[in-house]
Amino acid sequence: MSFGLENLPYGVIAPAGGAPRCAVRYGDHAIDLDALARAGRLPHLPAGVFAGPVLNPFLTLGRGAWRETRARLAEILAAGHAELIPLHEAEARLPVAVGDYVDFYASLEHATNLGRMFRPGAEPLLPNWRRLPVGYHGRAGTVVVSGTPIARPWGQRPSFGPSAALDVELELGVVTGGPGNALGEPIPVAAAAEHIFGFVLVNDWSARDLQRFEYEPLGPFLGKSFATSISAWITPLEALEPHRVAAPPQDPEPLPYLRADGDWALDIDLEIELNGTVVSRTNARGLYWTFPQQLAHATVNGATARAGDLYASGTISGAERGSEGSLIELTRAGEEPLELPGGRRTYLEDGDTVVLRGAARDVSLGEVSGTVRAAGSTPGGQR
C-alpha cells in the first residue's frame, strides 16, 4: 500500500463544509488528529496542539514529541483503531503557516545551466557558489497548497504584459520545527537535523522574462513571488531516514561550519509531468549542498529559524538530458521545444497542468500539482 505505516505524513484537510483540521495520511485516507487527541489517544501531547487550522503548534514540540506521536499513530492504525476519512471527501489545505521561505540554489547542474543562459560568455558558476549554499528569501505569503490554480503573472518583460515565459522549478523543501534558535545563536550543522520536521515537494513557479529584467542587483522578486506550490502532505524526516545516502563529493572542502557528519543526501526519485506526459526524471541525491548545510548556512549569521519556516533546495537538475528540473533547461531556453501529444511546448500555456512527484522507494512524497489560468484583466491603473 502506498502511504503505509512507513510513511505517515502530516497535513491539514477540510472535510466538505467543515473547518480545517490537522491530519495524518494513511493510504487514501486521513485521520483527524485533534479527534484522536481529544479522545485521549495521544496523551503525551499538550492539550489542543492539533486544535488549530495549521500544524505549527505541533511543529514547535521537537523531535521527542514527533517520534512518540509517530509511534503511537502506527500502533493505533495497525490496530485499526481510528476513524478513516476518505481523501476524496476532503480538501487539502496549506499544512503550515509559513514563517519565512528561503530558496537555495543547491544543484550544481542547475546553477551551471542557468549561469550559461543568464550570463552567456561568462564563467557559469560565480566564485561564491562552491563556497556556500547560495540562497535568497522568497515570498512566504504566496506559498500555496497543491491544486491551487496559478494565474499567469503580469509584469515588465521588459514591455508590460502577461509573462510569456512561465516556467516550473522542481524542488524539495524542508519544513523546520522544534524550539528554534535564539537570535544571534547559529544552528551548528551537527544539530541541524533536530530542526528539520519534514519534507515537501515544491514547485517554485518562475516567470523567466520578468526575472531576467528585474534580478540585478537584488535578486528575483516578481518573477517568483506570484506563487510557490507545495505538496499537501509533509513527510517526516523519520520516514526518510532509511533513504539517506552519501552526497556528491564537495570541492573545495567546505568550511568547518558546513561540515556535516553522516550521509545527508536523500535518495528520492523525482519527476515532472506536463499535461499527462512525464518530461523529466531525476533524483534528489545529486544535490551538491545538503539540507543540514543549507540550514547551518542560513543561520550562521545568527538569523533565527522558526517552526514552520520553509527552506527549499532550488531546482533539482541532473546531468543528463531529460533530467533537468525546469522548462528553460529542458528546452535549452526554447531552442529545443518539448514535443508532447497535445502540442509542442517551450514555456507553459494557459490551461497547462504540471504535476511534480517524488518517492523514496515505498515512501511517497505524493505530488504537487497546479494548472495555469489566463492572466487577469489589465492591472488597475492602466488607462
Added chain:
Amino acid sequence: MSFGLENLPYGVIAPAGGAPRCAVRYGDHAIDLDALARAGRLPHLPAGVFAGPVLNPFLTLGRGAWRETRARLAEILAAGHAELIPLHEAEARLPVAVGDYVDFYASLEHATNLGRMFRPGAEPLLPNWRRLPVGYHGRAGTVVVSGTPIARPWGQRPSFGPSAALDVELELGVVTGGPGNALGEPIPVAAAAEHIFGFVLVNDWSARDLQRFEYEPLGPFLGKSFATSISAWITPLEALEPHRVAAPPQDPEPLPYLRADGDWALDIDLEIELNGTVVSRTNARGLYWTFPQQLAHATVNGATARAGDLYASGTISGAERGSEGSLIELTRAGEEPLELPGGRRTYLEDGDTVVLRGAARDVSLGEVSGTVRAAGSTPGGQR
C-alpha cells in the same frame, strides 16, 4: 507636546511583569487599547480585536475602522478620560507579527552610490532601475523592535569570521493593513493607500563584506538577514496626510500601472546618530519611487499583500555630503572615515549605538535604536 493628538501612533507594550498589550502613544504615556475596548469605549470595533499581543487583528479592519478609532481616541484623550501608563514603566515590543518583509531600493542617490562601489567602472544604475521599483524579500522572522541588541554576524567575507563591515541603512517602512488582495488580483496604484496602515523607521543592518561575496546572482541574504530593526510605534497614514508633498519628477514616465495621482512623497526629516553624534541628515521627500508605486509594483504579478506585511523604502540618501543613509556612503567605502568625539569610524565597532530619528514637523516617528554586541563564540561545527 511631542506625540500629541495629531500623531497617536500604535504599538505594543509590556508593563513590568505583565503581558504585552496593544497601545496608543500620547506624549510620554501609553493607553491600553484592550482596556479601553473592554470598558466599552471603542464600541465600533469587533470584540477582542486588541486582546492579543500584536496589532494584526486591528490592521485587518481597514481604513474606516482606523479613522473611527483615531477620532474616538482623540476625544477620549482630549477629555482626559483614559488611564495613562508612563512609557518608562513599560517595555516596547514588536508591534506586529510581520508576514512578509520586502525591501526596496527607491532612492536614486543611494542606488547610484552603491552601484559605483559594488560595480566600479560600470554604469551605476542598471537598465531596470528607472523602469520599476527594484526590490527583494528580506527575512520577516528577524525583524526586531527598537532597542534590541544586534549581534555582529559571522559569515564568509570571503574568509570566515565576524563581519568587519557592519553598516546601517536609514529607511522608512510601510506596514500594510486592510482586507488585502486576492491571489492573482493586483492592487491598483490608485487603491494602494487603502492598504497602507502606517509608517515605521527601519534600520536595515547590513554586513557589507558578507553581502558583497554572496549577492550574485540571487541578491542579499546573510548580509541582511541577521536583523532588521523597526521603531516601536507605527504612525498612521492619517497623521502624515498633512505632510504629503510632490515626489521628484520621474524620467522616463512610469508605465500606467505605476502612475499615481496626487502627491505621495512624505516630507519627513530623518537623521542618523552614531554614539551621540548626528552623522547624517536627510529627508524622505527625495525618494524616487513612492510607497503607492512600490505596493502597486509588488502586487502587479498577483502576489498578495497581507495585513502586517512590511515594505521598506531602501536606504534614503540625499544628494549632498552628509545626507547619505549608510556608513558605506558617508565614508565613501571607508576612504573618508567619520571623525567622532569617541574616535574615528568607518563601519560599526562593538558597543556602538545607532539611533535613527524621523519627524514630519510636529508628527514624530520616534526613533529606532540598536547597540552592536560582539559576535558570539565560533559557530558550532568549527573544529
